[in-house]
Amino acid sequence: MKKLNKIMLALSILPTLLTSVFLFFMNDTVPMHYNASGAVDRYGSKYENFILPAIILFMYAFYMVYTKIYTKYSTNSVEKINNNVKITAILVTSIIAAFNILQLMFLILAILKPDSTTFTDNVPFIINTVMGLMLIIAGNFLPKTKRNSFIGVKTSWTQSSDLAWYESNRAGGIAFVVTGVLTIIESSFIKGINSTFIMVAILLISIAVAYIYAYVKVKKSA
Secondary structure, three states: OHHHHHHHHHHHHHHHHHHHHHHHHOOEEEEEEEOOOOOEEOOOOHHHHHHHHHHHHHHHHHHHHHHHHHHHHHHOOOOHHHHHHHHHHHHHHHHHHHHHHHHHHHHHHHHHOOOOOOOOHHHHHHHHHHHHHHHHHHHHHHHOOOOOOOOOOOOOOOOOHHHHHHHHHHHHHHHHHHHHHHHHHHHHHOHHHHHHHHHHHHHHHHHHHHHHHHHHHHHHHO
C-alpha cells in the first residue's frame, strides 16, 4: 500500500509540474472549451490549465482523508477494511493516471494548435479510449470489494447480505467492462463528439440492466 500511495502522490503532483513548464511555451489565450459540434466556444487564460491539476490534487487529498476516516470508524473486519482500501487506491490511482494522460494531451494541443477553432477527431477518440480503459479496470475490481459503505454499488438491498453485495457488484463490474470494451470499439469507427454521446448511452443502459439483473437475482435468493 505504501508503494501504491507513493505512486498516487507522484501522479497527483506531476500534472502541476508539467503544466508549469508548458505554460512558458503557450500563448496567453488558448482554447478552453468546445461545444457539442467540436467548435471552440470559449477561450481563456493559459493559467486555466491548472484547473485539472488542482482537481487531481483535491482527489488525492480527499482519498487520503476519507480512507483514514473509513479505517478508523468502519465496523468491518481489518481484512475487509484493508481489502476495500487497497481496491480504492488502485481505482483512484488509475483515474489519476488517466487524468495525467488527458492533461498532457490538452497541454500539447494548447501549444501546437493555439489558434484552432475546432478539435480533431483524435481528441474524442483519445478521451473515450482512456475512459473505456478506466471502466474496464473499475469493472474488474468492483466484484472484489467487500460489503461496506465506502466503495461499490451501495443501496439498501445490496447492504442486506454478502451475497446481495457480491451479486450486485459483480453485475456492475460486468456492466463497466462491457461498456469499456464497446466504447473503445465504437470510438475507432465513430468520429467526433457523437462517439462520446454513444459512450454515455451505453454506460447508462449497461448500468440499468445490471441493477435490474442484480435486484431480481437477490430477491429470488432471499
